[in-house]
Amino acid sequence: MTFKDLGLAEPILKAVEQEGYTNPTPIQEKAIPILLKRKDLLGVAQTGTGKTAAFGIPILHHLYNAQNGQPGKRRIKALVVTPTRELAIQIGESFNAYGRFTGLKTTVIFGGVKQGSQTRALQSGVDILVATPGRLLDLMNQGFISFRDLEFAVLDEADQMLDMGFIHDIKKIIAKLPPKRQSLFFSATMPKSIVDLSRKILGDFEQVTIKPEQATAEKVEQGVYFVSKQNKPKLLAHIVKEKPDDSVLVFSRTKHGANKIVKKLAQADIRSAAIHGNKSQAARQKALGAFKEGKLRILIATDIAARGIDVEELNLVINYDLPNVSETYVHRIGRTGRADASGIALSFCDKEERPYLRDIEKLIKQEVPRMPEHQFVDADDDSETHTEQPRRKPNPDRNRSRNRNRSGSSKYRGGANKNRSGNTSNRSRGRD
Ligand code: AMP
Numbered sequence: 001m002t003f004k005d006l007g008l009a010e011p012i013l014k015a016v017e018q019e020g021y022t023n024p025t026p027i028q029e030k031a032i033p034i035l036l037k038r039k040d041l042l043g044v045a046q047t048g049t050g051k052t053a054a055f056g057i058p059i060l061h062h063l064y065n066a067q068n069g070q071p072g073k074r075r076i077k078a079l080v081v082t083p084t085r086e087l088a089i090q091i092g093e094s095f096n097a098y099g100r101f102t103g104l105k106t107t108v109i110f111g112g113v114k115q116g117s118q119t120r121a122l123q124s125g126v127d128i129l130v131a132t133p134g135r136l137l138d139l140m141n142q143g144f145i146s147f148r149d150l151e152f153a154v155l156d157e158a159d160q161m162l163d164m165g166f167i168h169d170i171k172k173i174i175a176k177l178p179p180k181r182q183s184l185f186f187s188a189t190m191p192k193s194i195v196d197l198s199r200k201i202l203g204d205f206e207q208v209t210i211k212p213e214q215a216t217a218e219k220v221e222q223g224v225y226f227v228s229k230q231n232k233p234k235l236l237a238h239i240v241k242e243k244p245d246d247s248v249l250v251f252s253r254t255k256h257g258a259n260k261i262v263k264k265l266a267q268a269d270i271r272s273a274a275i276h277g278n279k280s281q282a283a284r285q286k287a288l289g290a291f292k293e294g295k296l297r298i299l300i301a302t303d304i305a306a307r308g309i310d311v312e313e314l315n316l317v318i319n320y321d322l323p324n325v326s327e328t329y330v331h332r333i334g335r336t337g338r339a340d341a342s343g344i345a346l347s348f349c350d351k352e353e354r355p356y357l358r359d360i361e362k363l364i365k366q367e368v369p370r371m372p373e374h375q376f377v378d379a380d381d382d383s384e385t386h387t388e389q390p391r392r393k394p395n396p397d398r399n400r401s402r403n404r405n406r407s408g409s410s411k412y413r414g415g416a417n418k419n420r421s422g423n424t425s426n427r428s429r430g431r432d
Contacts, residue, residue, distance in 0.1 A: 006032050009064050011101030012057055019097055025050030030208040032058050038182055040205035042198050046188035046327075047087070047157070047310075048334030049210050052094040055080075055184050059152050060095065063127060064102040071103050074125025076145065078152035081131055081173060083161045083304070085110040085281060086288065090310055091156070092130045104128060111135040112281040119144050133161060133169040140176060147177050155201060158187040159194050164304065167197070174201055189327045220317075220333045223371040224347045224357060231376040232320060232348050233264035238376070239318065239346065240270055240298055246315040247291065250300045251332050252276075253321040258300045261320060265298065272298035275305040303328050309335055319347035322356040326363040346371065 001024055003016050024032065027049045034041050035058035045051045059078045066077075080095075082088050092108035099106065106128040109118040115135070122129075122144050129136075129145070139145050153174075155161070161170060183205075185198045198205075227235050240248050250272070252258040258274040265272045273287040273296055284305065290296035292311050301309065303323065317336045323329050329347075336343025347368065349357050361367055 001029055007036065008032075008057060009061050009102075011064060012061055012098060015098050015100050015102075016053075016057070018100075021053075025054070027051050027208060027210045028054045028057070030210075031055065034206045034208070035059075035182070035184070036061065038062075040183045040202040041185070042202060042205050042207040043184065043186040043210075044188070044190055044207070045186060045210040046331050046334060048331075051156075051186055051210075052091055053098060055154050055156075055186070056091070056095050056098050059128065059154075060099045060102055060104060062151070063104055064099075067103070074105055074127050075149040076126050076129045076147060077149055078128040078154070079131065079147070079150060079177070080129070080154040080156055081133055081136060081161070081170070082156040083132065083164055083166065085112060085132060086275075086284065086305065086309060087157065088130050088132050089285075095128050095130065099128075106130060109135050109139060110281075111138075115139065133166040133173065137169050137172055140173070150178055150181055152182050152184070153177050153201075154184040154186070156186045158185060158197060159189045159191065160304065162193055162197070167193075170197070171200075188331060219343070220336055221344045222333065222347070222368045223344070224349050224368045225371045225374060227348050227350060227374065227376060228378055229350045229352075231378065232350070233261065233268075234376045235348060235374060236261065236318065236320060237265060237268035237270055238374075240265070241268075243316060246297070247294065247311060247313055248298045248316045248318060249291075249306065249309065249311070249314055249335050250298065250318045250320050251306065251323075252300055252302055253323060255302055257321065258302055261300045270298065271296070272300055274300040276302040277305060279305075303331065306332070306335065311335070315343060317343065317345040319345065322347055322349050322353040322360070324356050326356070326359045329360045330364065 003013055003021065003024060006024065008016075027043065027045050031041055031043060031051075031054040035055065041055075043051060043054070045054075063077055080091055082091055088108050088110045092106050095104075095106040104127040105125065107118070107121045107126040108130045109115075109122070110132040111134045115138075118135070119139065119142075122139065136145070155170070161167070183202050185201055185205075187194050187198070225235060236250065240246075250261060252261055252274075255274075255276040255278050258276050262272050262274045273290070275284045275287050279287075287296060287299060288309065291299040294313065299309075300320075314336045317333055319329065319332055323332065333343075333345035336345055347357075357368065
């Protein structure tokens with residue numbers, strides 16, 4: 001199937017061609033015809049599947065056709081709500097790209113910055129508004145936003161918005177939308193809370209499900225290293241040094257962890273930057289911009305901050321921590337291997353993370369290939385995955401002192417092949 005077969009308006013076909021897209025992705029192939037028929041849609045899919053175009057293109061098509069060649073007064077006719085600033089910016093860019101020949105105007109609003117330029121843009125007239133929930137509600141309450149003319153409402157990454165505690169904001173926003181509208185609801189996972197929310201939002205809807213393994217796991221070359229928590233920084237430094245030409249995105253479960261990785265890499269003379277919710281918007285955009293332009297080779301991100309990351313030349317994703325929610329793993333590895341490209345995703349798994357690995361493998365229905373033995377092993381690591389005999393007789397005194405000073409006592413030694421993590425890893429889910 002081609003985009004032409006979908007019966008899209010000429011300016012949109014031209015823009016899609018300029019983007020270099022030849023064929024619709026599976027979600028586009030399924031969702032675009034449904035949306036062109038003006039049906040509500042429940043999309044079970046994540047970033048990386050081409051879902052932005054799946055909802056953006058039909059919305060632009062309808063709005064362009066409604067203009068009938070004569071752009072009327074700009075009023076908000078389409079609203080996209082999405083959890084993070086990065087994602088909002090990226091969706092805004094996609095609407096601008098796909099709509100560049102339509103004369104329609106897209107504006108993006110998000111928190112963490114002054115509202116002045118956003119309210120000015122709203123006052124000058126907007127066709128499509130992309131927003132994060134908090135700032136949207138704030139500007140609605142201040143009277144800057146009217147949904148009187150709204151025809152399309154998209155709730156994107158719904159599970160993530162709920163995870164981030166946006167449920168009340170979302171409900172308040174939905175309550176202000178005109179009941180006669182086309183609603184689109186996207187979520188990577190479908191826990192009960194999301195099913196309930198989707199029922200409140202959608203009318204008579206059709207569902208499109210793009211399974212995670214279909215979307216990414218098949219295309220991405222994966223591998224897992226068993227490594228203790230204290231040896232992860234050394235293994236990371238080693239890998240990124242071995243791949244001097246690759247752009248590397250490193251995932252950390254927590255914000256604090258992300259900062260620590262930057263510091264550890266700096267100690268090994270490797271420059272990197274972190275993006276997470278505690279960083280200012282300017283710092284996040286600067287780091288992300290440098291990374292996308294290839295000026296910064298290594299970016300450390302929490303899951304939420306990374307939701308909006310779309311880097312064409314991203315060769316390598318490293319899961320410094322394994323996520324405790326398996327779907328997050330698929331999200332993460334989906335940062336590489338975008339669209340037609342292939343990519344590599346390597347994971348570091350310490351002893352405490354074994355159950356997470358098992359859950360992930362269940363979800364993706366495949367075993368993550370075990371990487372060859374590496375050199376970063378503590379002298380007295382016990383065996384978890386390998387069967388080599390201990391090279392050193394146990395020494396109770398040594399073990400006692402090691403236990404007292406566990407975090408700082410790891411050894412850097414080559415040639416070993418066993419793993420051990422005695423630490424308690426931080427199991428809290430990284431939130432921005
Ligand atoms: P998304 O899931 O919307 O974040 O899109 C993932 C990536 O796929 C983005 O870089 C898009 O530019 C790209 N993309 C979307 N649709 C297509 C397509 N039909 N062909 C090639 N690339 C696409």
